[in-house]
Amino acid sequence: MKRILILGASGFIGNALYKELCSYFDTHGTYHSENDFFENNHQFHQFDMETENIEILLENLRPNVIISALRGDFDSQVATHFSIINHILKYNSKLIFISSANVFDAFTNYPSYEYDKTLSQSVYGRFKIKIENALLRLPNHKYNIVRLPMVFGKASPRIKQIKTIIDLGEPLEVFPNVVINATEILKVTQQFHYIINRNRQGVFHLGSTDLIHQRDFINDLCVELGYENPLFKNVYDSNYDRFLAVLPKDNKLPKNLQITISQVIEASTRL
Incomplete structure (x- = not known):
């Protein structure tokens, strides 16, 4: 063993x-x-x-x-x-x-x-x-x-942080021009x-096989968590889309071990 x-x-x-x-x-x-x-x-x-x-x-x-x-x-x-x-x-x-x-x-x-x-x-x-x-x-x-x-999950620090900030009535800092993947x-x-x-x-x-703008991703997470109108603080660090994503190409895993953005959101928010 x-x-x-x-x-x-x-x-x-x-x-x-x-x-x-x-x-x-x-x-x-x-x-x-x-x-x-x-x-x-x-x-x-x-x-x-x-x-x-x-x-x-x-x-x-x-x-x-x-x-x-x-x-x-x-x-x-x-x-x-x-x-x-x-x-x-x-x-x-x-x-x-x-x-x-x-x-x-x-x-x-x-x-x-x-x-x-x-x-x-x-x-x-x-x-x-x-x-x-x-x-x-x-x-x-x-x-x-x-x-x-970024790694999410039901009990992940990132999900806990999002919930805490929203529950305190504070704005979530988001990046509309940053394109990411997640897992x-x-x-x-x-x-x-x-x-x-x-x-x-x-x-x-080991990121998701598809990409999404960071603001859209956080918004979708918030909606699935039950927050319909979260308060966002938009941060623009560029006039153009900026990528921060790691995609698999040479060392792909079997289909059952791959994940999409929608699956990340579902798995991170399900009860």
Whole structure:
């Protein structure tokens, strides 16, 4: 049985991945802050990347697959991932790195595909690119880069934030000229399961197969959540449409593992 270690398994994405994979693999996870639930689960291990070296945990567990869903200080993340790279080069192990559509945020005229050149204007995007470039120098079987757009879901932080802002009577900041795609957490976990199970290699874009303007997407979400006339604050950062979307082309998943914008909205708002 494969042993999987999810770094950041107490977070939204990491915990959803743990729940999906734990019945099928010997799945372990890390958490940062003290938490009785995680402390009492022997599959969870406390890890602080700012003060600890990941090498000790990796040596003790010897996972076959490491999934990085870490958040936090960028410099600490970079150092941790370079330690992971040293480990997977020594052992029969691979890293699945969760990256972001922001690695393409300097390109605004078109959506981005798996093997397009990365270029970012944001600190966040450049940090993700630094780790991606280190992985791309490895043998193909040693890594996956999984780029995600915005991730929604019934209990997602983004849905909770939308509800809170509307309930407080505050305006939701929206971007009418930004064209996006999105995804939903349960579909993401199924996609990861498939990638691991089939030993798929390379770079994956796990966004919806279609695109939508960000304002329209948020409006449709609000309507499905029961808010008929939400208050919007329109932010125009360009006179033209600007794309921030990651579409699959080279590494497409089976039809049943693909998702559309309407399915994202439905899955994120159903009772």
